[in-house]
Amino acid sequence: MNADLVVVGSGFFGLTVARQCAEDLGLKVLVIDRRDHIGGNAYSEAEPETGIEVHRYGAHLFHTSNERVWQHVNRFTKFTPYVHRVFSTYSGGVYSMPVNLHTINQYFGKALGPAAARALVAEQAGEIDTAAADNFEDKAISLIGRPLYEAFFKGYTAKQWQTDPRNLPGATVTRLPVRYNYDNRYFNDTYEGLPVDGYTAWLERLADHENIEVRLGTDFFDASQEVSKANVAGNVPVVYTGPVDTYFGDAEGQLSWRTLDFEQEVLPVEDFQGVPVMNYADEDVPYTRIHEFRHFHPERDYPKDKTVIMREFSRFAVAGDEPYYPVNTPEDRQKLLAYRDLASREKDVLFGGRLGTYKYLDMHMAIGAALSMVDNKLTPHFKDGAALVAGGVDA
Amino acid sequence: MNADLVVVGSGFFGLTVARQCAEDLGLKVLVIDRRDHIGGNAYSEAEPETGIEVHRYGAHLFHTSNERVWQHVNRFTKFTPYVHRVFSTYSGGVYSMPVNLHTINQYFGKALGPAAARALVAEQAGEIDTAAADNFEDKAISLIGRPLYEAFFKGYTAKQWQTDPRNLPGATVTRLPVRYNYDNRYFNDTYEGLPVDGYTAWLERLADHENIEVRLGTDFFDASQEVSKANVAGNVPVVYTGPVDTYFGDAEGQLSWRTLDFEQEVLPVEDFQGVPVMNYADEDVPYTRIHEFRHFHPERDYPKDKTVIMREFSRFAVAGDEPYYPVNTPEDRQKLLAYRDLASREKDVLFGGRLGTYKYLDMHMAIGAALSMVDNKLTPHFKDGAALVAGGVDA
Numbered sequence: 001m002n003a004d005l006v007v008v009g010s011g012f013f014g015l016t017v018a019r020q021c022a023e024d025l026g027l028k029v030l031v032i033d034r035r036d037h038i039g040g041n042a043y044s045e046a047e048p049e050t051g052i053e054v055h056r057y058g059a060h061l062f063h064t065s066n067e068r069v070w071q072h073v074n075r076f077t078k079f080t081p082y083v084h085r086v087f088s089t090y091s092g093g094v095y096s097m098p099v100n101l102h103t104i105n106q107y108f109g110k111a112l113g114p115a116a117a118r119a120l121v122a123e124q125a126g127e128i129d130t131a132a133a134d135n136f137e138d139k140a141i142s143l144i145g146r147p148l149y150e151a152f153f154k155g156y157t158a159k160q161w162q163t164d165p166r167n168l169p170g171a172t173v174t175r176l177p178v179r180y181n182y183d184n185r186y187f188n189d190t191y192e193g194l195p196v197d198g199y200t201a202w203l204e205r206l207a208d209h210e211n212i213e214v215r216l217g218t219d220f221f222d223a224s225q226e227v228s229k230a231n232v233a234g235n236v237p238v239v240y241t242g243p244v245d246t247y248f249g250d251a252e253g254q255l256s257w258r259t260l261d262f263e264q265e266v267l268p269v270e271d272f273q274g275v276p277v278m279n280y281a282d283e284d285v286p287y288t289r290i291h292e293f294r295h296f297h298p299e300r301d302y303p304k305d306k307t308v309i310m311r312e313f314s315r316f317a318v319a320g321d322e323p324y325y326p327v328n329t330p331e332d333r334q335k336l337l338a339y340r341d342l343a344s345r346e347k348d349v350l351f352g353g354r355l356g357t358y359k360y361l362d363m364h365m366a367i368g369a370a371l372s373m374v375d376n377k378l379t380p381h382f383k384d385g386a387a388l389v390a391g392g393v394d395a
Numbered sequence: 396m397n398a399d400l401v402v403v404g405s406g407f408f409g410l411t412v413a414r415q416c417a418e419d420l421g422l423k424v425l426v427i428d429r430r431d432h433i434g435g436n437a438y439s440e441a442e443p444e445t446g447i448e449v450h451r452y453g454a455h456l457f458h459t460s461n462e463r464v465w466q467h468v469n470r471f472t473k474f475t476p477y478v479h480r481v482f483s484t485y486s487g488g489v490y491s492m493p494v495n496l497h498t499i500n501q502y503f504g505k506a507l508g509p510a511a512a513r514a515l516v517a518e519q520a521g522e523i524d525t526a527a528a529d530n531f532e533d534k535a536i537s538l539i540g541r542p543l544y545e546a547f548f549k550g551y552t553a554k555q556w557q558t559d560p561r562n563l564p565g566a567t568v569t570r571l572p573v574r575y576n577y578d579n580r581y582f583n584d585t586y587e588g589l590p591v592d593g594y595t596a597w598l599e600r601l602a603d604h605e606n607i608e609v610r611l612g613t614d615f616f617d618a619s620q621e622v623s624k625a626n627v628a629g630n631v632p633v634v635y636t637g638p639v640d641t642y643f644g645d646a647e648g649q650l651s652w653r654t655l656d657f658e659q660e661v662l663p664v665e666d667f668q669g670v671p672v673m674n675y676a677d678e679d680v681p682y683t684r685i686h687e688f689r690h691f692h693p694e695r696d697y698p699k700d701k702t703v704i705m706r707e708f709s710r711f712a713v714a715g716d717e718p719y720y721p722v723n724t725p726e727d728r729q730k731l732l733a734y735r736d737l738a739s740r741e742k743d744v745l746f747g748g749r750l751g752t753y754k755y756l757d758m759h760m761a762i763g764a765a766l767s768m769v770d771n772k773l774t775p776h777f778k779d780g781a782a783l784v785a786g787g788v789d790a
């Protein structure tokens with residue numbers, strides 16, 4: 001094995017680290033991924049019957065306010081002017097999300113201005129004192145009042161967490177976004193858009209450097225192959241972006257995750273729902289949302305007689321499931337501290353990315369964190385011989 | 396008077412002609428305007444109490460799909476990423492405009508997909524046969540059905556025209572925009588935005604050329620001043636962008652226009668309505684819409700304790716009013732033909748712009764038409780000595 005650095009995982013975190021090290025530090029970087037494709041969860045592919053770009057692991061929308069990240073990503077792809085907007089179906093009606101003045105006026109059948117709407121919501125929220133609220137439901141009601149909570153948060157949250165919101169911790173809710181104007185942009189970031197040629201082309205360009213080798217279908221814990229933990233750890237510097245508990249053989253117990261099930265369907269119509277993402281807030285609708293991928297790229301020449309939709313279902317992950325969102329119970333946080341401690345003592349191994357740090361990271365956050373890891377850890381190590389000390393999984 | 400070309404009117408048409416001739420043809424251009432400011436109807440100014448940019452002659456939104464115009468305007472200003480969206484208050488509710496799937500679902504209290512909504516509207520529109528419809532109301536109902544017509548078009552149209560829609564010609568309605576998706580952009584153009592430093596700064600840069608002189612407060616029909624019709628016409632080439640009927644002393648009768656009254660008010664709140672433009676569709680609300688100017692520039696640092704709103708009222712213009720929109724009755728079209736005839740016989744005078752051609756022109760259309768006039772008429776004349784023949788007011 002001829003590598004100065006091994007990167008486990010070819011998601012945005014791993015590939016960004018690999019690219020920076022290959023290009024700026026001139027290192028030979030070997031990237032492995034146990035999946036048969038690069039890109040991690042941002043991977044996308046053309047649905048074969050329609051050619052419509054589908055995001056295999058859930059819809060991915062790029063957005064950032066970080067100038068450095070924006071400069072960086074623009075080296076590898078152009079972005080369309082796509083701006084994300086989401087609607088929600090509740091009890092036979094369709095509402096604008098996140099909750100805004102239009103949503104409030106539509107729900108209450110009124111035409112209030114910002115001040116009057118604020119007063120109405122404040123009055124309804126007065127039912128419960130925020131300081132006294134100790135579960136999700138009470139906390140939410142104390143912030144936006146019972147009617148809006150019951151319509152737009154109760155059922156959706158229950159489905160997302162398979163848990164009655166009265167049994168979820170109040171601390172989960174720090175704020176609920178309510179806008180007292182008609183702005184219904186989903187993200188507030190300065191920059192937003194979708195990669196013109198799709199995510200996979202972007203990720204491929206990121207990996208396309210003479211100093212980078214990518215080996216797919218290669219599991220770091222498969223000791224029978226060359227680039228395994230057994231062979232590599234301690235011998236060649238490693239950036240590991242897989243699940244931190246797996247790295248340590250679940251020594252401190254398994255961290256809990258939520259996962260998603262996706263039901264993809266090709267339908268014989270041009271436009272199924274008229275919008276990229278429709279949330280379903282009713283508890284008796286089993287899915288949380290439906291994505292219709294063609295609407296992410298209105299500029300493309302997609303077929304006029306077919307469309308691809310994907311229903312999304314949320315549940316707790318069990319063995320074998322893709323880990324998507326950290327559940328983050330008090331027990332998880334205890335375990336994480338223990339893993340962090342183990343990680344900081346692991347020689348020449350850095351832990352990064354979503355799985356490696358047990359943190360939900362948007363793409364721009366994963367990219368930003370990867371750039372920082374190169375600046376703060378890998379460059380001093382490879383340039384000046386500084387010791388490669390992981391700050392733990394929270395690095 | 397030391398000028399190769401006289402331009403009457405310093406709106407977008409006049410200034411674009413002046414700039415192109417000054418710069419590309421090296422002509423000395425003298426621009427006059429009877430108002431005390433440049434810019435024509437696109438003129439804007441800071442409201443003195445708040446500093447908020449106010450468009451004195453009604454809200455102006457720039458949008459175009461014309462590449463040449465877009466290149467041209469970007470020489471003189473940068474544009475913000477503002478995208479125009481409008482809502483409508485009707486009978487105590489607030490709806491998304493132009494009528495789209497959200498509007499339809501909200502109005503009927505449903506959660507229909509595109510196909511079902513299309514079927515519903517088609518069924519309702521079936522009440523009247525489009526071919527047989529000979530007034531505005533019947534035509535509109537034949538296109539979108541009675542319920543949506545009565546909510547969103549009837550009262551608004553009646554107020555705009557001070558006329559019962561049953562007494563307006565059916566031909567006025569060629570199509571009514573209905574979108575069977577959740578897109579509520581007001582304009583469909585490729586490029587859109589507002590000038591970063593405001594309209595007046597843009598217009599001033601357009602006029603800022605050593606070969607251009609602008610004389611304000613100067614009426615072309617005031618024979619007591621140097622650059623009057625009496626002194627100039629037939630002696631120096633003229634591009635005239637004032638009202639065509641006025642040029643000929645109303646010889647063929649006056650063309651009819653609609654005008655607008657604006658009621659501007661400073662209010663002691665940060666946000667009055669939460670949106671730049673709110674339409675009022677109810678017939679018993681006297682104004683057609685309210686503009687709140689701060690929302691056109693969310694990127695600016697405007698005061699947090701004050702806002703400027705402007706109520707808009709529509710009526711037929713009488714003597715002394717600003718002519719805004721051509722009424723375009725059959726009589727108007729007869730008169731226009733006669734003026735066109737006169738114009739084509741007027742030596743060395745070209746008629747252009749909104750008033751000179753009796754046509755509603757968006758800014759990008761006025762600019763595009765000005766560029767064409769320079770290419771097709773003024774350049775051949777000044778470069779090759781071709782005769783300067785007006786194609787009439789419709790040039």
Ligand SMILES: Cc1cc2nc3c(=O)[nH]c(=O)nc-3n(C[C@H](O)[C@H](O)[C@H](O)COP(=O)(O)OP(=O)(O)OC[C@H]3O[C@@H](n4cnc5c(N)ncnc54)[C@H](O)[C@@H]3O)c2cc1C
Nearest residue numbers: 009011012013034040041058060061220242353354362363
């Ligand atoms: C459903 C969903 C929707 C999302 N939507 C958005 C969005 O709209 N916008 C946004 O900005 N972000 C979104 N994200 C977040 C985005 O996916 C992450 O930011 C990004 O994937 C993080 O990259 P990463 O490299 O850290 O992790 P990943 O992309 O998960 O990459 C980790 C890689 O490591 C590999 N790996 C794991 N274990 C091993 C092993 N033992 N051996 C070898 N390889 C291994 C995996 O196969 C995987 O390819 C979403 C995430 C999910 C789950």
Ligand SMILES: Cc1cc2nc3c(=O)[nH]c(=O)nc-3n(C[C@H](O)[C@H](O)[C@H](O)COP(=O)(O)OP(=O)(O)OC[C@H]3O[C@@H](n4cnc5c(N)ncnc54)[C@H](O)[C@@H]3O)c2cc1C
Nearest residue numbers: 404406407408429435436453455456615637748749757758
């Ligand atoms: C209410 C309203 C809203 C609008 N909103 C938009 C919008 O959102 N987007 C858009 O693209 N366009 C909009 N427009 C259109 C825009 O204003 C026109 O495209 C633009 O003004 C056309 O420029 P112009 O030079 O042809 O005419 P004008 O701007 O009207 O300029 C004509 C000039 O000629 C001068 N003049 C007339 N008679 C004489 C005389 N006898 N002597 C000297 N000078 C004279 C006038 O004082 C005036 O300054 C709007 C128009 C109106 C009325």
